Amino acid sequence: MIAQSSVQQVLDRAEIIEIVGQFVRLKKRGSNYIANCPFHNEKTPSFSVSASKGIYKCFGCGKGGNVVTFIQDHEKLTYPEAIRWLADFYKIELEETERSPEQKQQQLVEESLRVLNEYAAGFFEHSLRTEEGMAIGMSYFKQRGFSPQTLEKFRLGYSPEAGDAFFREAVAKGYNPELMEKSGLVKLRNGSHYDAYRGRVIFPIQGMTGRVLGFGARILKSNDKAPKYVNSPENELYSKSRVLYGMFQSRQAIGKLDECFLVEGYTDVISMHQGGVENVVASSGTSLTEDQLRLIGQLTKNLTILYDGDNAGIKAALRGLDMALSQSFNVQLVLLPEGDDPDSFVQRMGAERFHEYVKAGKQDVISFRLEIGMREAGADPVRKSKLVNEVAESISRINKAEDFALQEHYIKQAARRLDVEEAGFINLVNKYIRDRLDQEQRSRRNREEREETPELPSVETSGPEPLQQVVVNPHERQEWELVRVLIEYGHMPYEGFPGVADYIMDRIDPALIETSLALKIFEDYYAYRKAFQAPPGLDYFTNHEESAVQHKVTSLVHTGLEISPNWKVSYGIETVHGDMNYMNDVNSVCSYFELKKLKYIQVEILSRLKGEQDPDRLMTLLRMQVEMKQKEAEILRHMGTVIWKQ
Numbered sequence: 001m002i003a004q005s006s007v008q009q010v011l012d013r014a015e016i017i018e019i020v021g022q023f024v025r026l027k028k029r030g031s032n033y034i035a036n037c038p039f040h041n042e043k044t045p046s047f048s049v050s051a052s053k054g055i056y057k058c059f060g061c062g063k064g065g066n067v068v069t070f071i072q073d074h075e076k077l078t079y080p081e082a083i084r085w086l087a088d089f090y091k092i093e094l095e096e097t098e099r100s101p102e103q104k105q106q107q108l109v110e111e112s113l114r115v116l117n118e119y120a121a122g123f124f125e126h127s128l129r130t131e132e133g134m135a136i137g138m139s140y141f142k143q144r145g146f147s148p149q150t151l152e153k154f155r156l157g158y159s160p161e162a163g164d165a166f167f168r169e170a171v172a173k174g175y176n177p178e179l180m181e182k183s184g185l186v187k188l189r190n191g192s193h194y195d196a197y198r199g200r201v202i203f204p205i206q207g208m209t210g211r212v213l214g215f216g217a218r219i220l221k222s223n224d225k226a227p228k229y230v231n232s233p234e235n236e237l238y239s240k241s242r243v244l245y246g247m248f249q250s251r252q253a254i255g256k257l258d259e260c261f262l263v264e265g266y267t268d269v270i271s272m273h274q275g276g277v278e279n280v281v282a283s284s285g286t287s288l289t290e291d292q293l294r295l296i297g298q299l300t301k302n303l304t305i306l307y308d309g310d311n312a313g314i315k316a317a318l319r320g321l322d323m324a325l326s327q328s329f330n331v332q333l334v335l336l337p338e339g340d341d342p343d344s345f346v347q348r349m350g351a352e353r354f355h356e357y358v359k360a361g362k363q364d365v366i367s368f369r370l371e372i373g374m375r376e377a378g379a380d381p382v383r384k385s386k387l388v389n390e391v392a393e394s395i396s397r398i399n400k401a402e403d404f405a406l407q408e409h410y411i412k413q414a415a416r417r418l419d420v421e422e423a424g425f426i427n428l429v430n431k432y433i434r435d436r437l438d439q440e441q442r443s444r445r446n447r448e449e450r451e452e453t454p455e456l457p458s459v460e461t462s463g464p465e466p467l468q469q470v471v472v473n474p475h476e477r478q479e480w481e482l483v484r485v486l487i488e489y490g491h492m493p494y495e496g497f498p499g500v501a502d503y504i505m506d507r508i509d510p511a512l513i514e515t516s517l518a519l520k521i522f523e524d525y526y527a528y529r530k531a532f533q534a535p536p537g538l539d540y541f542t543n544h545e546e547s548a549v550q551h552k553v554t555s556l557v558h559t560g561l562e563i564s565p566n567w568k569v570s571y572g573i574e575t576v577h578g579d580m581n582y583m584n585d586v587n588s589v590c591s592y593f594e595l596k597k598l599k600y601i602q603v604e605i606l607s608r609l610k611g612e613q614d615p616d617r618l619m620t621l622l623r624m625q626v627e628m629k630q631k632e633a634e635i636l637r638h639m640g641t642v643i644w645k646q
């Protein structure tokens, strides 16, 4: 971890005008600077930078923050990575805080592998330009139509056929043979070392920041025994499930166009770039993992898969799609014309026609699955019933409130196509949702020994199933506002309580926090307080072991721009807000959660009222309904606010 003093040094030194000026052309306008926004496409500048305040803000797309968030956003880095980037820029040496011996060892190996890989990538690039490289490697790339700029952009290379050319040079440069074996660049056989990728063309696999994490190597001569592609083995630096080929070269286009194409191979990515389609990554034939989705999710939620009819790799990727659905990805598929792969297709069509084709040919993942499944099932009733279940399961993954209309659309469509009754199909979808909620709850309970949190009060033990899963609240913002208020003001006094954190705990039911990261930070806060008898400082979170936590808390607290507790927009409510005092913030967010809870209860009451025949129970429900309405009105009156938007 980077020592807090070093972080401060970087923050003190970094000039926002200087840093932003590295990436965009700034023009002085009054006391500020303006430019065309680097985060969205525009022709007239709406991006403004204030040197005195040290912040930037785009009035077009809303992006804003300080010098660190700018680097994070623009270069797609985590908070510590951005600090390192800035330290590098200003030649500031960072002091690292104490690590455990294991961490130190891991870091050391990682760093050594990184240096070795960088050296190797240079060696292979150079070898491509030798006589042998030109004759063999270069002619292959030329045949694929790759331009010199493309070769450079992707750092393509060649490993000479002589058995140990790389090994000998690396040893002469002082690299350790054992490390070379670990990296997979070199292998040991009968006591002697040889180059693992000899006679192959080389595709360096770069991480988000451009570091060479590993290599893919393609054979050129036909050889029955040798595999066409070989890859770096898993090691401290390279993990197949955590990288996507092309991420470094594509990250900015993905963010800007708000869409990511997924293809199978290295050459697909490279050809598409050369053809002018730069928002593309390759999964390299594995099914999409959670880590890979997280990488993409930092940039966009729109994932479009390009596949050709008989592409085994894409079929593998398809298996990861349920996960993508549950992470609110909008997943689309595009079938390429017969006989084409993304590589040949874009070369033939060019970028513009490619985009047109994709736009017209997009199919959502559920319809796709339906179509394939129906074709395969034919008239077989067993296979068809299996398909019904599979599709219901997939649809059940779409259960965030903002995707609700989409889920409904899918249900209608699937029920019609599968020729089943819609009501029954909805029940089936709901069953999968419930199963998963149960399972999540169970594993959460198993995972943590935590104090019992009060459940939402249940009106009756019998009656229809609770509707909680379908009234999930979209207002994630408020959950982040809660986290921000807790971290910023948790230690401050609050009348009648030891402090703000105690007050919050008293008023808010953590079960209402739906965003898992927000809940994690929330619980972390109290766990820390309990363990150390003192509230965690901001630096505890900004240097948190999980980069997701660091990143989020930094953007929440440092800029205060990411979340705006503007209820008018997010909830149809107006409220007093500003920098007047923290009590307002605390109260405002607590009230929100109380209202949210009341909403849940009311929805449940309503759903029960509909089916209730028994007059006594009906009266109880009606009484409760009135009571909840009164409570709600009271909170709203207390806040001096307006109306609920339905």
Ligand SMILES: [Zn+2]
Binding pocket: 037, 038, 039, 040, 047, 058, 059, 060, 061, 062, 063
């Ligand atoms: Zn913008």
